[in-house]
Amino acid sequence: MTSLNEEVFPDQASNVPVRKVTIRINGENRSANVEPRLLLAHLIRQGFNLTGTHTGCDTSNCGACTVLFDGQPIKSCTMLAVQADGHDVMTVEGLATASELHPIQEGFKDEHGLQCGFCTPGMMITAKALLDENPDPTEDEIRWALSGNLCRCTGYQNIVKSVMWAARKINNQAAN
Amino acid sequence: MSLDEIKIGGMGASRRRVEDNRFIRGKGNYVDDIVLPGMLHMEILRSPLAHARIKSIDTSKAWAIPGVRLVMTGEMMASRNLAWMPTLSYDTQAVLATDKVRFQGQEVACVIADDPYIAKDACEAIVVDYEPLPVIVNPIQAMAPGAPLIRDDKENQHDNVVFDWEVGDKDGTEKAFAQADVVSKLELHYPRSHPSPLETCGSIADFDRATSKLTVYMTTQAPHIIRAAVAMVAELPEHMIRIVSPDLGGGFGNKVPVYPGYVASILASILLERPVKWIEDKTGNLISTGFGRDVYLRGEMALRKDGKILGVRMHTDSDHGAFFSDAQPSKFKIGLMHSAFACYDIPAAHLTARGMYTNKAPGGVAYRCSFRVTEAMFFQERMVQAAADDLGMDQAEFRRLNFVRDEDFPHRTAFGFLTDSGQYAKCLDVGLEAIGYKDFLKQKEEAKKRGRLLGIGISTMTEPLGAGNSREYDILGIKMFDSAELRVHMSGKAILRTGAKSQGQGHETTWAQIVAHELGIPADDITVEEGDTDTAPFGMGTYASRSTPVAGAAVAMVSRKIRAKARKLAAHLLEVSEEDVEWELGRFYVRSSPDRGVTIQDCANAAYSNMPDGLEPGLENTAYYDPPNLTWPFACYIATVEVDPETGVWDVLNVVAVDDCGVRINPMIVEGQIMGGLTEAYAMASMQFITFDAEGNCVGSNYMDYLLPTAWETPGFELHEVVTPCPHHPIGAKGIGECATVGGPAAFVNAVMDALKGTGVRNIDMPLLPDRVYEAFTTRRDISGMPPVKTED
Secondary structure, eight states, X not given: OTTOOTTTSOOOSSOOOOEEEEEEETXXXXXXXXXXXXXXXXXXXXXXXXXXXXXXXXXXXXXXXXXXXXXEEEEGGGSBGGGGTTOEEEOGGGTSOSSOOOHHHHHHHHTTOOSSOSSHHHHHHHHHHHHHHOSSOOHHHHHHHGGGSOOSSSOSHHHHHHHHHHHHHHHHHHHO | OOOOTTXXXXXXXXXXXXXXXXXTTTOOOBGGGOOOTTOEEEEEEEOSSSSEEEEEEEOHHHHTSTTEEEEEEHHHHHHTTOSEEEOTTSOEEESSOSSEEOSTTOEEEEEEESSXXXXXXXXXXXXXXXXXOOOOOSHHHHHSTTOOOSOTXXXXXXXXXXXXXXXXXXXXXXXXXXXXXXXXXXXXXXXXXXXXXXXXXXXXXXXXXXXXXXXXXXXXXXXXXXXXXXXXXXXXXXXGEEEEOOBOSOOTTTTSSOOHXXXXXXXXXXXXXXXXXXXXXXHHHHHHSOBBOOEEEEEEEEEOTTSOEEEEEEEEEEEOOSSOOOOSOTTOTTTTGGGTTTTBOOSEEEEEEEEEOOSSOOOBOOTTSSSSHHHHHHXXXXXXXXXXXXXXXXXXXXXXHHBOOGGGOSXXXXXXXXXXXXXXXXXXXXXXXXXXXXXXHHHXXXXXXXXXXXXXXXXXXXXXXXXXXXXXXXXXXXXXXXXXXXXXXXXXXXXXXXXXXXXXXXXXXHHHHHHHHHHOOOGGGEEEEESBTTTSOOOOOSOTTOIIIIIIHHHHHHHHHHHHHHHHHHHHHHTSOGGGEEEETTEEEETTEEEEEEEHHHHHHHHHHOOOTTSOSOOEEEEEEOOSSOBOOEEEEEEEEEEOTTTOOEEEXXXXXXXXXXXXXXXXXXXXXXXXXXHHHHHHHHTOOOEEOTTOOEEOOSTTXXXXXXXXXXXXXXXXXXXXXOXXXXXXXXXXXXXXXXXXXXXXXXXXXXXXXTTTXXXXXXXXXXXXXXXXXXXXXXXXXXXXXXXXX
């Protein structure tokens, strides 16, 4: 990647103009010099080495690259890195704390909501956005919310169950 | 006191998956996640035309872009004898085009640069002058007199025929048709589809000049086959090639073949002495890599008035694209198409099959399917429903009447396969009960009076999973066995490696459960590794639902070898003779004194610290397993639908699946496989297909045009099971991964056709898009995906 990250890639030989961006990613401020055409997904993956965000389709259809952008789920393969300057981004790596998994992560494991794992980060991030807005969704609401994320392995039924598992746990925690 | 097998994560435990721990943290290790020091990036320039002569290629502008390290063309590959490579079906395929391009998306040139953006820029700077040629997009055009010759590179190729094949009893079948009261006929097209794992293909080739060793990290379901192929193509010695298949973001058969991108990245790394990464984009994946299906059927069934099937005749024309690179056992030209009708007791059957070259992408891979069984079972179950309708019989009873009965096993099918076990009628009964068959039929009649169209579709089938045996099944001459290596450490913890390669099936979880079942070592104490040819024993990889039938059997067998040695160690520790030692899960004890015993962990410790004289130290072994037969799971899928006569939209009301895959190692994972498979079945029945316009442009080259079902469209599924253990598999298991994809589509299509029963519509070819259903309903005519017979010009 041309001039992705100040520490890793100091300015390379090419005469392409670069711009410095600073993004608050998973709670930490990171900066990089980027070409204006660099996609946010590529900055996250190669520049910041957060490879949990995947690129599956290049056209915003599959959702494997979904991240939270100021709390809203967006597809990072169709946003430029420069557009994220000064914003807050959360990736799958930001879900768990050092000692504890997020209930959505636990739900996906307990309900067998993943097989190859490639769509899983995007699915979980979209599920987080849903549960942040609507802590007690119906099956239809979950299916609608996840309809921008494709999965080729599971058939979705267990993904829906995983999100319901997480909702129950989050609500129980809140009640106690 | 024996261990509780479920508690230690043995057979039958719905053990939560070990691999999930990294995937849910975003810590999977897919090929694009791997970064090597000094790594360069490769991008492929693809042909925009489906058939054209290459007049010239000008790469000078690409070379001039800063950061470009290498530009490769077919001419350059040819100078190293690498312009063509062998396919898995004994054909050849262009790595980079030299003479002409033969399908849209064919690889024409490659650029290797400091970063992928520069490589893409440079690809766009390459100027190729093409002279367009007439294009062939279906087998009818390919066979027409005077059709342009696609494979003029092959010396003895004078037409576009890839193969002309037949199997079965021609004379016997003719006699059966002569005796028939009714002959039921059906013509169908199973459209081209693409497996489309979310992760595309890719590789990182890393040639080390100092050691002459080539390491390739790549998306492959079959690393050892790839090593053999690379040794052949690149003329490198096998021990100097290491293939590593890291986590795969789905495979579904798409990641079995050798693709030009892999070969080009390897050559680039050798030339530049730097690691070279190639990550295909989605369009590249959809338009150039292994597709599935694209077969036309003419089927006929000879029937007696009472419903007995006397004989079956099938002719298929298959579209193989520009190069015959189907991934299937060498001796079967159209894969296992002749597994059709295996669950029915039919006296005679005959199949003729013709394969054609066209100007479309090559590679009829087994898309979640054992070598064309998906087409076989779809054709079978559509023909069965049409036959039942022609006789005016109930579709469930017609099936039951013709099933191979439980007491008739082993049973030789009309095409020569040997099936060995099953309870077909019981599975059907469980399915009919679950869907509420009789009630639904009443409901359907009621609804009809009010102008509503309800339908019920059944699909029942047994299919051959788990190739080999080695007598009949090989790929490029390599026999289809598989392997497992088990190393038990001093503490009784262990590492297991197999020749299979998971791409979501959960081998890290289930293989450990088989070891736990055989040895009593808790599954959590066993690490499972696959995919590295330097460490894994030789195996044929994971596709065609062969992992559990073959590699899984090897895991059981290697565990038994370990147990046999542990018994000697136990006898030594207990100071009795081996004959006096008894086994229960996890423990050997003295027969006459059951309280005196040692655990498997005690034996492991003794193998390194206290072995008897004359016994080889250590507790490690390897097993190679050559199955005596295929495994034959059975499935009954039933769907109910409602068709809207105003729009042609059909909604799925209920789906019931009854699967008999023998003994289930991990029920949770088995059910996950079935639900995933049903979704792909629904996808193909309803929306998912790849088509081409008359110029050979691929319509479906991205996810905006190639429709895959989301959580919103996908129906829910109700699963049931029947267990008939496989008589020859060491733990009684049968394959399952593909069953629902294979058997499922006919259930959905039969349901829609049932809803249209009485309108005169006999067939609508998949996918059953609303406009097709609407047109069929309003015009009272079949909707065919068949091309017009006359060629366009």
